[in-house]
Amino acid sequence: MSVAGSVLVGAAAVGAGGLLTLLHRTFVAGLALQAVGCVLLAFGGLWALVADETAGLAFTSAFDPRVGVDALSGLFLGILGAVGVAALVFATRYLEPSGKGRTIGALTGLFVLVQALVLVARDPLTFLLAWEAMTLVPAAVILVSRADEPARRSVFFYVALTHLAGAGTWVAILLLASEGAIGDPSVIASGSGVQVAIALAALVGMGAKAGVMPLHVWLPLAHPIAPAHVSALMSGVMIKIAIYGLVRVLVEWLGVLPEWLGVLVLALGALSSVAGVVYALFQHELKRLLAFHSIENIGIIVLGLGACLLLRARGADAWAAFALAAALLHTVNHALFKSLLFLGAGSFERAAGSLELDRLGGLLRRMPWTGGAFFVGAVAIAGLPPLNGFASEWTTLQSLLHVPAYGGVADGTAAAIALAALAATAALAALCFVKVVGLVLLGPARRDAVAHAEEAPGAMRAGVVALAGGCVLLGLAPGLLFGSLVGLAPWSAEAPTTVGLDLPGTGDFRSGGVALALAALVGALALVRGRRVAARAPTWACGQLVERQLDWTSAGFTKPLRLVLEDVLRPEREVAVRTEGGVVTEVAYEGRVPHHFEERLYRPVTALAMYGAHHARRVQGGRLGVYVAYLLGLVLVVLAAAKLGVLG
């Protein structure tokens, strides 16, 4: 079977499976068929990537619907398929075959299909239509799954923002089409006005869809309220498709961009990664925390893209290709561990009833499979060796480090600042995920319901465990994929062929050697430590009694950082002490870290818009006579203008 056949049959299977999902009797079979379709999509896509094969038609600037697959589309089809399989297998038990569940199941298939359509679109029309549908389908899923007031408001916000900012995508694609530059980088001159305009429009439109700060505010609203498997597809795949768009436009179709644009992209990446993880730290609900981490990881990917643009502008083609590959490798890695974490969160929510971090605890013991896979995902997203997150963060760090080696003072300094930002981001992510695994998986259960949580059913376990396997595999042998990713650069670049990451100008990250040495040494030390146990003792805690009231909370664990960053974060806290006759009877504490982008940037804008709309309403009197008067006035103005010769 060829690439085209595999992708087509896969898409057909997803579609047919979606229809079967609508019927009560074939519900599970429908989801399974969708999963099989995803396997075929992933297979076809990865084949196109590894064999560097193209199928179907080539890109055109004409409004003439056509589809095709090349290696870059193949990579993202591979991501879509891989995450899709895990999410759909998970969904077979996660969704109930009720009316609501069946609709969500069918819409999941539609969501996969429209994303695949964006990836295979080869003309502006198909691309833009699929792009818009990709925004709307998850909105529909959220509205089907829950129709309460906050959810409706969040969906409104999501659709409004992605459409307003999404205009940038239209501007970019239509400008490219009118220049005839879709699929042809030789058309637009480097440094020309139209090149800059397209690049900026794409950054706004696709950046908003990816969740790049400061256009990210929809993401932490929309992602947490979707059903777990759709959250996984949104965070794991949908925002990555915006990265696909950015790579197509910025790297492939626009040729060499001016340096200041590379610096701008770096700045956006650094802002998103640091601010994303800092706000994630102060979230106390698991899915919302994970949504903020998506912003952080998109920031890391954008840092890689920025390094690529700068290195390309400096003529360092080999490292520019490595930087692009670093960004794409992190795209794959984030797709794996973020969908794993979202699916795991879905299982925890089922088992424990809530995802409030302070009210979970000890789930690793109650749910060893889901909990263990979640732990792997947490270590991976914290960017620690020997898992995949470290491999891609290492290559991104190396790419940034090589910018000053080729660059001038300004872009070299920008890259050095980005380097520090990425190092700090990794450490902040480690802090955040120590908190998450501690509060969710480790320690005592903090509620009775959590103490009796049951392990998720087999299908739900299989989804997360498979994704954890992917994280381990790409951690051990990132070179398996990295070579193909280097080959995706539109300029010629030599790809390394080792399973580790042996790049020139580095000391080589021998991922396999490091993992093997770690496993051997840790195993040996654990054996030496032995099972000899003198006593099982209660927690000593310097003699202090360990009580449930003294349990550490999410807010407590992040307090040192909150104090250090007080000037930037401006946390709000309120302590109300009630006394009766000089005796304290009740102390109420409330603290929160406000989301400044929302409150300082967006709220004034929306308030102004509402104010404007309120006053504009006066114009709309609703009486026929008034409108006739407007028309008359307009005619008079036009006539007067014609008389004065203004109209020419």
Add this chain to the structure above:
Amino acid sequence: MSGTAAAATAVQLLGGIALAPLLPGLVQHWKARLQGRRGPTPLQPYRELRRLWGKSAVDVEGAGIVYRLAPSVAAGSIAVAVLLVPVASDAPDLGVGRDALVLAGLLALARFAVAASSWEVANGFALMGASRDLTIAVFVEAALVLALAVAALVSGTTDLVAMIAGTAGSAAWSEPALALGALAFALVVVAETGRQPVDNPDTHLELTMIHEGPLLEYAGRDLALLQWAAAARHWLVLVLAAQVFLPHATDPRVQLGLLPVLLVVLCGALALTEMLVAKMRILLAPRLLGIAALVALLGIVTWLVEAA
């Protein structure tokens, strides 16, 4: 493998694994002397390790696999870091690569394991130490990566062996970049070894400790592994300080010969700092390390201006 390469490997492995406890021992010994006390002998850490090794571990009730594995993971990842960090400019690759940034990852892994274990025991003091350690680590990692970046730019690669060679001799030191990187790295050394003014290794007073906090519940072999890991951290950062961030010879034989002298001098410097400087308020430590990051950044800018 040439004679010096074999010697360098031997020094790297023996020194990193067996001699590492001597370094904190020397610091403690001299610190006591400087304070007018007789103090413990420099071999005291070995005695403690022997005593702890003879005892069995304690499993805290309700604690699971993360608690039991954390000391092994911490010590294991530090041991891999010992394999990674060469002591001379012709040391061979021991199968884990030679990359400076991988070192940062391994140090972070050890930190993650210990911090995660403190949630298992639900000991408030352990968690306090862990959260402080991870908070300060944010700034330490930024400073560490930038300081390594200065040396990497000067020598043109992040390969540690090439970095030792690239910063050797006097030419690399004719520009201020490397000196600024060294200044930043000095503060990283203080933070990574858990010494004053960032942390006080002597204190077991609950409210002031950072690195000691998450170790509170451990005993026996677990504690021995964690203490060895802390000593090996001294070895890693001091070797880097001596062979990259201090002026050193170009000949690997001279580098090897002078290494013990430099390490002893650096231990003395740590002891002197400990005596002269009081521990900072915890919330000021990130500021200090932020300054370290800025100094390293200044080093990179200087290098860029020189190169332009």
